[in-house]
Amino acid sequence: MQLIDTHTHLFEDRLCDQLPNVVLRAQQAGVSQSVCIGTDVQTSKRSVEIAQRFSDSIFAAVGIQPNYCHLAKADDWDQIVALAKQDRVCAVGETGLDRYWNECPFDLQQDYFDRHIRLSQETNLPFVVHMRDCLPDVMVMLREGRQRGPLHGVMHSYTGDLTSALECIELGLHISFAGMVTYKNAADIRDVAAKIPADRVLIETDSPYLSPEPKRKQRPNEPALLVHTAACIAEVRNIPFAEFAELTSNNAKQFFRIA
Numbered sequence: 343m344q345l346i347d348t349h350t351h352l353f354e355d356r357l358c359d360q361l362p363n364v365v366l367r368a369q370q371a372g373v374s375q376s377v378c379i380g381t382d383v384q385t386s387k388r389s390v391e392i393a394q395r396f397s398d399s400i401f402a403a404v405g406i407q408p409n410y411c412h413l414a415k416a417d418d419w420d421q422i423v424a425l426a427k428q429d430r431v432c433a434v435g436e437t438g439l440d441r442y443w444n445e446c447p448f449d450l451q452q453d454y455f456d457r458h459i460r461l462s463q464e465t466n467l468p469f470v471v472h473m474r475d476c477l478p479d480v481m482v483m484l485r486e487g488r489q490r491g492p493l494h495g496v497m498h499s500y501t502g503d504l505t506s507a508l509e510c511i512e513l514g515l516h517i518s519f520a521g522m523v524t525y526k527n528a529a530d531i532r533d534v535a536a537k538i539p540a541d542r543v544l545i546e547t548d549s550p551y552l553s554p555e556p557k558r559k560q561r562p563n564e565p566a567l568l569v570h571t572a573a574c575i576a577e578v579r580n581i582p583f584a585e586f587a588e589l590t591s592n593n594a595k596q597f598f599r600i601a
């Protein structure tokens with residue numbers, strides 16, 4: 343049995359402080375690989391360092407998350423482009439759009455989202471999309487990107503509706519579910535997780551944030567807790583846990599092109 347955590351932020355203090363134990367507990371829980379996702383230049387560098395240090399189980403994604411674009415300095419983007427070529431980097435992001443937090447001007451977020459999609463299309467690395475309260479805006483940019491060429495990306499911690507999920511899939515994307523899918527009030531997300539095509543489902547913890555049920559009170563969340571999210575989706579899809587674990591691990595390996 344094997345699971346792959348497609349989205350974690352291991353550089354965050356609460357995880358970083360105890361990293362060897364976090365990695366060990368993940369292995370013990372069957373989470374054989376994890377992708378550490380950067381949110382700005384500093385944390386993208388940290389993600390690459392962590393991936394190179396734990397080179398038997400961790401990979402990295404490099405990018406500037408929409409809520410950090412206004413803090414980026416002039417040459418930060420060039421650094422992301424350079425980092426994307428580093429060993430063990432398997433994706434660009436996270437990128438995307440966010441209308442919940444108001445710190446970063448929306449047109450600047452769109453500019454950086456566009457850069458990430460183009461970088462993905464140039465490098466063949468997949469891109470990782472964050473979306474909060476602005477699914478229509480994200481769809482507009484994905485459709486635009488698709489007109490330029492094929493899209494290879496993932497909607498991370500998906501919270502949108504089924505119709506949009508299916509359009510994302512048609513555009514070439516995968517859909518990833520985090521701990522929220524296990525929450526009592528998340529029937530809508532479970533319904534999407536139950537109905538999308540098997541070959542496009544990915545799972546993640548988005549740790550250290552939002553631990554899954556029944557460990558919701560555990561702080562911080564960590565890759566080992568992926569098991570609970572996997573069990574929840576296996577149940578709603580009505581397939582055995584082991585089969586779902588194999589399915590999503592194979593999906594993740596093909597998506598990130600990792601062994």
Ligand SMILES: [Zn+2]
Nearest residue numbers: 349379436548
């Ligand atoms: Zn994230």
